[in-house]
Amino acid sequence: MLIVQKYGGTSVGTVERIHAVARRCVQTQREGHQVVVVASAMSGETNRLIGLARQVSPDPNERELDALVATGEQQSVALLAMAIRDQGAVAQSYTGGQIRLVTDNAFTKARIRSIDEEMIRSRLRQGEILVIAGFQGVDPEGNVTTLGRGGSDTTAVAVAAALKADRCDIYTDVDGVYTADPNVVSGARKIDRISYEEMLELASLGAKVLQLRSVELALKYKVPLRVVSSFDGPGVDPQGTLVCEEDAMMEKVLVTGVSHSKSDARITVRAVPDKPGVAARLFGALAEANISVDVIVQTASVDHRTDLSFTVPRSDHAKALKLSGEVATAVGASGVESDERIGKVSIVGAGMRSHAGVAAQMFDLLAREGVNIQMISTSEIKVSCVIDEKYTELAVRALHDGFGLGKAA
Amino acid sequence: MLIVQKYGGTSVGTVERIHAVARRCVQTQREGHQVVVVASAMSGETNRLIGLARQVSPDPNERELDALVATGEQQSVALLAMAIRDQGAVAQSYTGGQIRLVTDNAFTKARIRSIDEEMIRSRLRQGEILVIAGFQGVDPEGNVTTLGRGGSDTTAVAVAAALKADRCDIYTDVDGVYTADPNVVSGARKIDRISYEEMLELASLGAKVLQLRSVELALKYKVPLRVVSSFDGPGVDPQGTLVCEEDAMMEKVLVTGVSHSKSDARITVRAVPDKPGVAARLFGALAEANISVDVIVQTASVDHRTDLSFTVPRSDHAKALKLSGEVATAVGASGVESDERIGKVSIVGAGMRSHAGVAAQMFDLLAREGVNIQMISTSEIKVSCVIDEKYTELAVRALHDGFGLGKAA
Numbered sequence: 001m002l003i004v005q006k007y008g009g010t011s012v013g014t015v016e017r018i019h020a021v022a023r024r025c026v027q028t029q030r031e032g033h034q035v036v037v038v039a040s041a042m043s044g045e046t047n048r049l050i051g052l053a054r055q056v057s058p059d060p061n062e063r064e065l066d067a068l069v070a071t072g073e074q075q076s077v078a079l080l081a082m083a084i085r086d087q088g089a090v091a092q093s094y095t096g097g098q099i100r101l102v103t104d105n106a107f108t109k110a111r112i113r114s115i116d117e118e119m120i121r122s123r124l125r126q127g128e129i130l131v132i133a134g135f136q137g138v139d140p141e142g143n144v145t146t147l148g149r150g151g152s153d154t155t156a157v158a159v160a161a162a163l164k165a166d167r168c169d170i171y172t173d174v175d176g177v178y179t180a181d182p183n184v185v186s187g188a189r190k191i192d193r194i195s196y197e198e199m200l201e202l203a204s205l206g207a208k209v210l211q212l213r214s215v216e217l218a219l220k221y222k223v224p225l226r227v228v229s230s231f232d233g234p235g236v237d238p239q240g241t242l243v244c245e246e247d248a249m250m251e252k253v254l255v256t257g258v259s260h261s262k263s264d265a266r267i268t269v270r271a272v273p274d275k276p277g278v279a280a281r282l283f284g285a286l287a288e289a290n291i292s293v294d295v296i297v298q299t300a301s302v303d304h305r306t307d308l309s310f311t312v313p314r315s316d317h318a319k320a321l322k323l324s325g326e327v328a329t330a331v332g333a334s335g336v337e338s339d340e341r342i343g344k345v346s347i348v349g350a351g352m353r354s355h356a357g358v359a360a361q362m363f364d365l366l367a368r369e370g371v372n373i374q375m376i377s378t379s380e381i382k383v384s385c386v387i388d389e390k391y392t393e394l395a396v397r398a399l400h401d402g403f404g405l406g407k408a409a
Numbered sequence: 410m411l412i413v414q415k416y417g418g419t420s421v422g423t424v425e426r427i428h429a430v431a432r433r434c435v436q437t438q439r440e441g442h443q444v445v446v447v448a449s450a451m452s453g454e455t456n457r458l459i460g461l462a463r464q465v466s467p468d469p470n471e472r473e474l475d476a477l478v479a480t481g482e483q484q485s486v487a488l489l490a491m492a493i494r495d496q497g498a499v500a501q502s503y504t505g506g507q508i509r510l511v512t513d514n515a516f517t518k519a520r521i522r523s524i525d526e527e528m529i530r531s532r533l534r535q536g537e538i539l540v541i542a543g544f545q546g547v548d549p550e551g552n553v554t555t556l557g558r559g560g561s562d563t564t565a566v567a568v569a570a571a572l573k574a575d576r577c578d579i580y581t582d583v584d585g586v587y588t589a590d591p592n593v594v595s596g597a598r599k600i601d602r603i604s605y606e607e608m609l610e611l612a613s614l615g616a617k618v619l620q621l622r623s624v625e626l627a628l629k630y631k632v633p634l635r636v637v638s639s640f641d642g643p644g645v646d647p648q649g650t651l652v653c654e655e656d657a658m659m660e661k662v663l664v665t666g667v668s669h670s671k672s673d674a675r676i677t678v679r680a681v682p683d684k685p686g687v688a689a690r691l692f693g694a695l696a697e698a699n700i701s702v703d704v705i706v707q708t709a710s711v712d713h714r715t716d717l718s719f720t721v722p723r724s725d726h727a728k729a730l731k732l733s734g735e736v737a738t739a740v741g742a743s744g745v746e747s748d749e750r751i752g753k754v755s756i757v758g759a760g761m762r763s764h765a766g767v768a769a770q771m772f773d774l775l776a777r778e779g780v781n782i783q784m785i786s787t788s789e790i791k792v793s794c795v796i797d798e799k800y801t802e803l804a805v806r807a808l809h810d811g812f813g814l815g816k817a818a
Binding site for chain 1: 424427428458461462464465466467469470472473474476477479480483484486487488490491492494495501502504506507551552553
């Protein structure tokens with residue numbers, strides 16, 4: 001098999017960890033597989049470099065910032081290649097530029113255009129373990145670019161897709177994707193298999209295991225993705241969680257997991273005139289300011305006026321509130337109010353497609369705990385409710401229990 | 410004018426120093442010059458990375474070591490470019506690979522083959538300050554290489570040569586080349602102008618201001634080189650020392666400077682059979698082991714036997730002694746002895762070419778201080794004496810005084 005292994009910052013965070021990762025890479029090759037490794041910077045290094053840049057410049061030039069922080073991965077892959085060679089395997093490190101991982105020129109958040117997969121294949125045929133710097137590429141002019149936070153996952157999946165790899169294993173500090181955050185629900189259970197679509201909903205709803213873009217990319221190119229722990233030990237499942245196409249077995253499960261997030265703020269514009277173009281004007285202004293809007297709810301119109309509520313990232317709250325106030329005045333709405341003390345709980349499951357009543361069951365479970373629902377948003381495979389922030393953990397536990405996601409007693 | 414400015418590790422060692430360097434670069438441009446900057450890694454960074462590599466591997470692979478340590482310069486030039494931009498100038502950082510500084514593939518000690526000077530020229534014409542990572546290049550396959558310790562000087566001179574720059578300014582933590590080490594001779598005087606050949610002798614004899622290869626390169630391409638302090642302050646001469654072609658003014662000076670070194674060891678092979686091929690065998694064995702031999706002295710033959718003495722770097726002493734012993738046995742010499750407690754003092758001056766008696770005067774000055782001379786080596790423009798290590802400083806002061814090199818009283 002051709003296997004891409006991705007190791008995060010904590011997995012290569014110390015000299016000892018680098019040796020452990022090297023042993024795993026070599027062992028995988030000795031089991032008869034072709035191995036490509038993608039690594040992040042040693043944990044802390046990226047933040048150290050960004051801190052240095054901010055000391056030098058209040059608003060660091062983004063091209064230079066990318067050139068600077070990309071060195072973190074260049075260091076870790078060089079060290080990892082040394083360690084792998086010391087175990088007797090053939091290995092070389094590569095920067096994004098050296099495997100011709102070409103991106104657009106959107107510095108600090110570049111998108112991948114192409115990879116020189118023929119070069120990688122030819123090295124693999126010679127028995128080499130390639131150790132590729134994650135998170136980085138070069139634009140068509142040869143400037144160093146980076147893919148944004150969590151970009152090493154994206155590099156790994158993109159390399160796996162280009163090579164049509166049999167599997168992309170994402171080694172991290174947890175041993176898989178759970179039915180809920182184990183810090184909130186002690187009985188949360190590791191999920192053995194999950195579909196791309198479900199993982200996408202979980203990733204976008206606040207589960208921090210995989211970066212959203214990497215899951216989108218895996219779905220697009222049908223790359224089987226495995227989330228697995230790079231730390232051995234008692235209670236750690238070496239199988240992790242496999243993210244793959246939906247199959248018959250999965251469909252038996254109604255709800256796969258419960259996710260939650262406390263990083264949003266709600267804004268409500270009161271008594272908006274109910275006429276065409278008003279919503280477009282409001283959300284156009286927010287989009288222009290690069291503020292992503294999540295849940296949007298519009299109440300039924302009364303006297304040709306309606307209330308418009310939506311959520312934005314808490315970090316954009318002040319900016320969004322100011323913009324909304326300007327638009328509200330311009331269109332003749334009566335006023336704007338907002339709340340940062342909101343939480344969002346969501347249930348995700350491919351089984352919802354074929355089963356009615358799941359949303360109703362969710363609302364009932366929350367009502368029984370006395371949790372009031374402020375906003376509701378649904379997709380084919382998820383239902384999200386915005387609630388008072390203080391009830392978030394209570395709601396997660398109630399839903400996890402109510403849908404029977406816990407470990408078998 | 411087109412000026413290349415090179416800044417060493419201490420010159421970019423802190424955020425404050427980076428800002429000071431940025432101001433100087435921008436000021437030079439505002440005075441009407443085209444400016445190319447070459448920078449080393451922040452002081453301490455290269456050693457930190459090498460230490461990390463040695464923790465990971467007892468004998469780090471050299472390709473990976475180069476990929477690792479080259480990140481130090483990539484970081485400092487990115488930070489410096491940010492700082493220059495903040496002063497309102499146009500600037501970009503470049504790795505060795507990005508200016509197509511192509512070397513051979515002798516990792517950790519690569520030699521430069523070519524530079525894409527047309528790209529640099531075109532950027533300069535657009536008013537850009539180019540900030541180039543010193544010490545590094547890429548081989549024809551695109552692997553990162555480094556030029557060896559002090560390689561940033563070599564990068565700066567190579568770039569200046571490729572561009573036919575009007576001057577290459579080496580900013581460092583001293584304000585020029587001195588007639589002797591000021592730590593040994595309190596009356597040592599800064600030299601205003603010195604010829605390439607003299608500088609070469611001084612550099613190779615232990616003066617640590619400029620890397621030998623950079624002076625060779627400057628001589629070959631006639632690049633006017635200026636050694637100057639990057640620190641302003643009282644007593645610091647902003648003019649530094651100009652290294653250039655010999656001119657009429659210089660020839661008036663008999664001796665330009667006194668240098669010394671305490672990093673050699675002497676090996677003597679006793680009673681070597683005086684027949685062809687013996688010396689070749691001995692020094693061939695040392696050369697094969699990559700040990701550079703400096704002073705060689707052979708005594709006149711007595712009974713077809715001769716004593717052969719030579720100096721090697723102290724760090725290679727043990728290895729050289731073992732090899733010499735093997736060869737001595739094989740050729741039937743009577744034995745080998747060695748001494749680490751030796752010092753070397755040298756006088757350098759282009760004026761020696763046209764003046765006899767300089768060597769004799771040197772020997773006389775040493776004799777008057779009771780310093781016994783163990784070995785002598787001469788070139789057209791220098792005389793070196795190997796002496797007992799403990800007399801080194803005394804000898805330097807005696808020569809400095811005797812040849813009248815001190816400050817005018």
